[in-house]
Amino acid sequence: MPFRRFDFRILAFWRTRSRRxxxxxxxxxxxxxxxxxxxxxATARRDASAELGRQSEAAAALHAAVLRSELEKHRSLPLALATDPEIAQLLDAAPGASSEAINRKLEELARQTRAAVIYVIDAKGQTRAASNWRLPTSFVGADYSFRPYFIGAMRNGRAEFFALGTVSGRPGLYLSRRVDDARGRPVGVVVVKVEFDALEAEWAASGEPAYVVDPGGVILITSVPEWRFRTLKPLDLASRQLTLADQTLGHEALTPLPFATPDTNRPSLIKAPLGGVERDWMHSRAGTATPGWTLHLLTPTRGAVERATANARALTALILTLIFGVGGVLLRRRQQAVARERATEAARIELERRIAERTQDLSDANMALNRQIEERQLAEAAREALRDELVQAGKLAALGQIAAGVAHEINQPVAAIRTQAETAAAYLERDQASKAARPLQKIGDLTARIGAITQELRAFSRKAEPRLEAVPLPQAIDGALLLLGGRMRQLGVRLVREKPPANLMIMGDRFRLEQVIVNLMQNAMEALEDTPAPVVTLSILHRGAEIDLIVADNGPGVPADIRDQLFTPFVTSKPNGLGLGLVICRDIIASFGGELSLRPSPAGAEFVITLKAA
Known part of the structure; x- marks a missing residue:
């Protein structure tokens, strides 16, 4: 009986221990x-917020780049117009002089550039010409001497000012540039007003509210109209930087936004109302080309952070439940002495199998990665070889087109050599050796010219590894013109060339640079086939560390439908063209660290080769 009680005690002890x-x-x-x-x-929330922040930063940088592009496009207008002699002549004339021609020019320029209005103000502040001269709201005759952009331009040479229009009441950025006469005296100001309606509409269509803030914290440009001229924080009206005198604003103007904008350059999660509903946003900012302007972007989270947090918590709870469930099963098996060894052995075998499978997977992945690396290296080598072949093919194609002109250049010296040889022979038959010396000397000069032409052909056509070095730009231009001189004379094309300094050096490869010049001049000559009095102009602009070589013609220009895709492979306006010449030229100039671009021109086409000065 005591033994049974002892057994019950042990059983009760083990049961109690098991329950514990x-x-x-x-x-x-x-x-x-x-x-x-x-x-x-918390980790998933941090990671999701970081990813959303990176996306928001990228989107803000893209918005800022679009804004910079829009501003830079319009900043060149007042600079170009300030040097227009017709505008300077109008401003130098007495008030009342005819300005119809300038009005028409400004009207067409505003239409092409999509500027809100372009106008010219004399030194007294009176508008002498404007692009809106036909409209009832014409600026012609208006006095703008009180406007800060006029005062700043007359004082400093240029000015930028964001404000509401005194006539239209529409907000915009005024870009002004002073106009000086031939004696350097200020005679007036050229003003271009830029409105951002299209840009704001594009931002609004993206579904990501964006706004641009000036140094004083006032919102100038925004995709949410009711935020315009509101501030990031309470504004001291006595020190605000936005001048709004004599302008009517909404009742909420210069009041803080209904949400707090984070005062940090890092992306941050905020809550902001839009359309009457408060939502979660990721805020990020980016700088712009205008000093002091900052672009702010609100990217909708769309519940991504909350979903990531909930999914991570649910997945973690599920995994831990499974782990502890397995632990419970193992614990139960541990209580069974006989099954314990079997479970341990099975677990060991399973573990070894998984390790082997994982090892094999890693080995296979490593081998696949090595194969991909080798294939990538082979593809890169093939791409480099193909690019060199395309450059060489471009050379040979250019040689085929200039062969007739070069043959004509050689035929003339050969005919002259024959004539001089016959003359020298006649003198020798008459025992007049002194007179035969002059024809023989001319034969030597003509032979040297033929040798120079053929040497240029051989050097131009040979395939060589590109090598960046200091190259005299005049020699490269002379080499290209030596190849193209005969063809230009055959086609009756007149060359207007600005003779550069002999020691003007650039970084590049001479023969590849000659190929680019030959290609651009051949394109110009082909475009001039139906043009009366065809002219090709070569000019050079030295800009400190960069040198621009400009190839221009007076032909019909580049069609507007392919202008934006001109440097895309297989895009061409020639009936039998492949669309690869300009692509090859652009790649060659890019390998020099330069740039090939098409510059807008009122007539013909104007290509600019930008090179680094040596």
Whole structure:
């Protein structure tokens, strides 16, 4: 009887211990699951916020780039117009002089550039010409001497000012540039007003509210109209930088936004109302080309952070539940002495199998990665070889087109050599050796000219590895003109060339640069086939560390439908062209660290080769 009580005591002890173990296991599972789910949620929230922040930063940088592009496009207008002699002549004339021609020019220029209005103000502040001269709201005759952009331009040479129009009441950025006469005296100001309606509409269509803030914290450009002229924080009206005198604003103008904008350059999550509903946004900012202007972008989270947090917590809870469930099963098996060894052996075998499979997977992945690397290297080598072949093919194609002109250049010296040889022979038959010396000397000069032409052909046609070095730009131009001189004379094309200094050096490869010049001049000559009095102009602009070589013609110009895709492979306006010549030329100039571009021109085409000065 005592033995049975002892057995019952032992059984009760083991049952109590088993219940305690299971209770501890469940309690541990609850604590670990809650803690791990919280940590996983926090990590997932941080990672999702970081990813959303990177996307928002990229979008803000893209918006800022579009804004910079729009501003830079219009900043060149007042600079170009300030040097227009017709505008300077109008401003130098007495008030009342005819300005119809300038009005028409400004009207057409505003239409082409999509500027809101372009106008010319004399030194007294009176508008002498404007692009809106036909409209009832014409600026012609208006006095703008009080406007800050006029005062700043007359004082400093240029000015930029954002404000509402005194006539239209529409906001915009005024870009002004002073006009000086031939004696350097200021005679007036050229003003271009830029409105951002199209840009704001594009931002609004993206679904990401954006706004641009000036140094004083006032919103100038925004995709949300009701935010315009509001501020990031309460504004001291006595020190605000936006001048709004004599202008009517909404009742909420110069009041803070209904949400706080983070004062940090790093992306941040904020809550902001839009359309009457408060939502979560990722805020980021980016600088612009205008000093002091900052672009702010709100990217909608669309619940991504909350979803990532909830998914991470649920997945963590599920994994830990599975882990602890497995632990419970193992614990149960541990209580069974016979099954314990089997479970341990099975677990060991399974572990070894998984390790072997994982090792094999890693080995296979490593081999696949090595194959991809080798294939990539082979593809890169093939691409480089193909590019060199395209450059060489471009040379040979150019040689084929200039062969007739070169043959004509050689035929003339050969005919002259024959004539001089016959003359020398006649003198020698008469025993007049002194007179025969002059024809023989001319034969030597003509032979040297033929040798120079053929040497240029051989050098131009040979295939060589590109090598960047200091190259005299005049020699490269002379080499190209030596190849093209005969063809230009055959086609009756007149060359207007600005003779550069002999020591003007650039970084590049001479023969590849000659290929680019030959290609551009051949394109110009082909475009001039139906043009009366065809002219090709070569000019050079030295800009400090960069040198521009400009190839221009007076032909019909580049069609507007292919202008934006001109440097895309297989895009051409020639009936039998392949569309690869300009692509090859652009790649060659890019390999020099330069740029090949098409510059807008009122007549004909104007290509600019920008090279680094040596």
């Amino acid at each position: 173990i299971w209770f501890a296991l469940i309690l541990t599972w609850l604590i670990v699951t809650v803690a791990a789910a919280y940590l996983a949620g």
